[in-house]
Amino acid sequence: MKGRTDEQAHRAVEAVARESYGRLVALLATRTRDVAGAEDSLGDALLAALTTWPRDGIPKNPQAWLLTAARNRLTDHARHQQVHDHNVPILQLMTREFEEIADPDALPDERLKLLFVCAHPAIDPQIHTPLMLQTVLGLDAVAIGRAMLVAPRTIGQRLVRAKAKIRKTQIAFEIPTPDQIPPRLEAVLNAIYAAYGNSWEDATADPRFAELGQEAIWLARVLGEQIPEDPEVRGLLALMLYCEARRPARRSADGRFVPLSEQDANDWLMPMIDEAESELAAAAQMQRPGRFQIEAAIQSVHAERAHTGRTEWTAIAAFYDQLMQVAPSIGGAVARAAAYAEVRGPEAGLALLDQIDPQAVIFYQPNWAVRAHLLQQLDRTQEAARAFDRAIGLSEDDAVRAFLTEHRDH
Amino acid sequence: MLYALLIYENQADFARRAASVETDEYVGAWRKYYQAMVESGIYVGGHPLDVPETATTVRLSDNKSQIQDGPYANTKEQLGGFTLLELPSLDAALEWAARCPAASYGAVEVRPVTSEMERRITN
Numbered sequence: 221m222k223g224r225t226d227e228q229a230h231r232a233v234e235a236v237a238r239e240s241y242g243r244l245v246a247l248l249a250t251r252t253r254d255v256a257g258a259e260d261s262l263g264d265a266l267l268a269a270l271t272t273w274p275r276d277g278i279p280k281n282p283q284a285w286l287l288t289a290a291r292n293r294l295t296d297h298a299r300h301q302q303v304h305d306h307n308v309p310i311l312q313l314m315t316r317e318f319e320e321i322a323d324p325d326a327l328p329d330e331r332l333k334l335l336f337v338c339a340h341p342a343i344d345p346q347i348h349t350p351l352m353l354q355t356v357l358g359l360d361a362v363a364i365g366r367a368m369l370v371a372p373r374t375i376g377q378r379l380v381r382a383k384a385k386i387r388k389t390q391i392a393f394e395i396p397t398p399d400q401i402p403p404r405l406e407a408v409l410n411a412i413y414a415a416y417g418n419s420w421e422d423a424t425a426d427p428r429f430a431e432l433g434q435e436a437i438w439l440a441r442v443l444g445e446q447i448p449e450d451p452e453v454r455g456l457l458a459l460m461l462y463c464e465a466r467r468p469a470r471r472s473a474d475g476r477f478v479p480l481s482e483q484d485a486n487d488w489l490m491p492m493i494d495e496a497e498s499e500l501a502a503a504a505q506m507q508r509p510g511r512f513q514i515e516a517a518i519q520s521v522h523a524e525r526a527h528t529g530r531t532e533w534t535a536i537a538a539f540y541d542q543l544m545q546v547a548p549s550i551g552g553a554v555a556r557a558a559a560y561a562e563v564r565g566p567e568a569g570l571a572l573l574d575q576i577d578p579q580a581v582i583f584y585q586p587n588w589a590v591r592a593h594l595l596q597q598l599d600r601t602q603e604a605a606r607a608f609d610r611a612i613g614l615s616e617d618d619a620v621r622a623f624l625t626e627h628r629d630h
Numbered sequence: 631m632l633y634a635l636l637i638y639e640n641q642a643d644f645a646r647r648a649a650s651v652e653t654d655e656y657v658g659a660w661r662k663y664y665q666a667m668v669e670s671g672i673y674v675g676g677h678p679l680d681v682p683e684t685a686t687t688v689r690l691s692d693n694k695s696q697i698q699d700g701p702y703a704n705t706k707e708q709l710g711g712f713t714l715l716e717l718p719s720l721d722a723a724l725e726w727a728a729r730c731p732a733a734s735y736g737a738v739e740v741r742p743v744t745s746e747m748e749r750r751i752t753n
Contacts, residue, residue: 392718
């Protein structure tokens with residue numbers, strides 16, 4: 221019996237950490253302007269919950285419990301260190317504020333403010349996105365490294381430095397004024413999309429990642445409400461909605477990986493596609509094209525297959541040309557090669573793949589997967605098998621590994 | 631929160647001081663900037679510094695002081711003065727730095743004053 225309550229309590233701690241990490245960090249940091257301190261105290265509070273909740277039961281409002289515990293840590297720390305004294309009265313005020321809120325959903329959501337702090341021009345631009353992924357969306361260094369295509373250990377140190385700068389220079393936690401938004405917006409959008417991309421990679425078993433995708437979409441929606449006149453915000457929302465609409469079609473009933481070209485369009489969530497279409501149309505009316513609108517347009521062409529039964533690869537290839545001019549990336553270059561392979565044949569696709577700096581794609585799984593398929597179409601069996609093996613070795617998803625293995629040996 | 635605005639100027643800017651009159655774009659601009667800071671109630675202190683050629687740099691090595699003619703850093707732009715402002719956030723400090731006349735012809739470095747260190751030294 222005790223074991224069961226233990227397990228329930230542990231699961232409750234895990235759930236609230238998963239659902240509310242960024243919200244709680246944002247709430248604490250907005251008041252103290254100290255991101256690292258907020259993260260540390262919340263970590264301590266979660267540890268305390270792991271021992272307290274199995275003993276005393278799960279509190280009625282777990283978020284408020286964690287906030288109070290985290291706040292106590294912060295006050296203790298401030299007293300002990302005799303620094304940041306100005307935070308103590310703020311923190312005391314905060315307790316009353318939170319304890320009076322019975323409904324967890326009524327807690328104010330400060331995540332947008334935290335996003336904009338992370339994207340402040342006084343912070344090293346290279347670290348904007350990783351900082352947002354860690355503090356607002358609760359990703360660890362490994363997941364951030366994967367989303368950003370860099371080694372996790374190079375990120376840790378720079379994250380620490382950025383958080384110290386936020387605290388020491390006292391960057392304000394506010395939604396920026398309209399003239400300050402544009403320079404920070406790109407970093408915010410990149411972080412939201414990186415979070416979504418991360419959820420996309422791991423869509424399979426772990427529900428955490430599906431939730432991360434929902435979070436990313438939600439953040440883009442809130443951002444759109446704050447800044448309705450920016451077409452890229454809408455473009456990003458449209459892009460994620462197109463992808464999200466296909467989530468149920470990415471696995472067969474028996475859990476096998478289904479590539480986009482083989483997906484049954486009947487499995488796509490049409491209301492979500494309709495919403496994406498209207499967001500993209502609204503963005504296009506503003507006549508300021510950008511990276512996310514182009515990427516959404518590519519997904520829009522794919523979505524048309526639900527009505528026409530075929531994919532207009534010429535249009536997709538043209539959009540990739542445009543994308544590579546506006547926002548060149550490794551992912552874009554590989555996808556462009558794949559699109560041109562559909563239009564002009566596998567040789568043309570391979571030639572484009574060969575133009576990419578080999579060092580940049582050596583660990584990039586899609587590069588090897590596309591290469592393998594193109595080589596196979598050209599009956600270059602041995603080279604294809606080697607590329608398949610590399611793609612399998614770089615895959616993180618069992619279903620994708622199984623899919624590639626099957627195609628290699630077909 | 632106290633912020634220091636460190637003003638960097640090049641040789642030509644320092645040279646403009648002597649030729650400048652109270653109403654022109656150099657001294658005149660500084661006077662207006664100073665007034666704006668004081669009237670906004672944020673000005674805590676600050677001073678212009680004399681030209682870098684007047685600087686002497688001191689180091690102690692082997693218990694002997696090494697005295698060297700010239701400023702510490704031999705860079706094109708040199709510290710020309712500093713201002714201390716009491717402001718609520720970095721953004722406010724960056725705004726005041728942007729208004730500083732030196733922002734348009736030189737550079738302004740914004741640094742928070744560390745109250746923690748100050749307490750340890752002055753207590």
